[in-house]
Amino acid sequence: MIKAKTSFTKNDFAQNMSVSRETLEKLSQYSELVRQRQEQVNLVGPNTLGDIWCRHMLDSAQLFNLINDKNARIIDLGSGAGFPGLxxxxxxxxxxxxxxxxxxxxxxxxxxxxxxxxxxxxxxxRIEAYNDARDFDYIIARALAPLDRLLKLSFSLDRGQARCLFLKGRNYEQELIQAKKKWNMDVQIHKSLSFTLSSSAEKEFRGVVLEINNLRLKDG
Structure with a gap:
């Protein structure tokens, strides 16, 4: 289990995700580009830059183990700065x-x-205008929209055939309650690896990954 700490480094990331030196170097290039372009493009929350290896890199990388198939076709909705797809x-x-x-x-x-x-x-x-004919195995999203909206976007892409992996925060339970009023689905809830006690205000927060399949609209 990853221990909560105020400064989660790239070496901590490498240890917990077991990535190669080459992969770690590429992720380091990525993180440096985020820092360099942040002021111009507003890529991530400014207060999260100091904890980029936990709040963004680890949070995204945990999906790799859930997918567990390097050849899976993945679509990242509203990719923003590239977390988690890049x-x-x-x-x-x-x-x-x-x-x-x-x-x-x-x-x-x-x-x-x-x-x-x-x-x-x-x-x-726009996601709504995306009409590529590819069949996707996974639909992923992070910090994009409430769950009900994500499910609507996902269903419009593949009619519920793909497995969804959505990174969610403190309101995930309420979002699930609302979404289940309109949707039938099978849901697995995975505790997020990137949980960290970065401030006392976040002590009760537990991030999760919602793994959803067999998505279908309720009758009526």
Missing amino acids: VLSIMGSSSVFLVESNKKKCRFLSEVVRATNCSAVVHNG
Whole structure:
């Protein structure tokens, strides 16, 4: 179990995720680009930059073990700064599609893809307008929208065929209650690896990963 600490380093990340030296170097390049471009593009919450290896890298990387298939086709909805999709691509997922409507963020994503030589594909456009005919194995999202909205977007892409992995925070239980009014689904709740006691205000917070499959609208 990862111990809570105020300064979770890249070496802590490497130890807990068992990544190669080459992968760690590419993730380091990525984190440095986030720092360099933050003021221009507003990629992440400014107060989270000091804990980027836990709050963003580890939080994203934990999905790699849940997917456990480097060839799985993955679509990251509202990818933003690339968390979690870019992290998965750098770690070895061979088929990751990043959908983001903000042009500046898409330019940043493309910059990271070039710098790290990963295989992620960047798509600049709204999720609602995405009409690629690929069949995806996983739909992932982080800090994008309430669960009910995520399920609606996911269902519009593949009619409930893919498995969904959504990183959620303190309101996940309420979001599940609301979503279940409209949707039937099978849900597994995984405690987040990135839980950290970074401040007393967060002591009661437990982040989770919601793993959802067999998604379908309720009758009526």
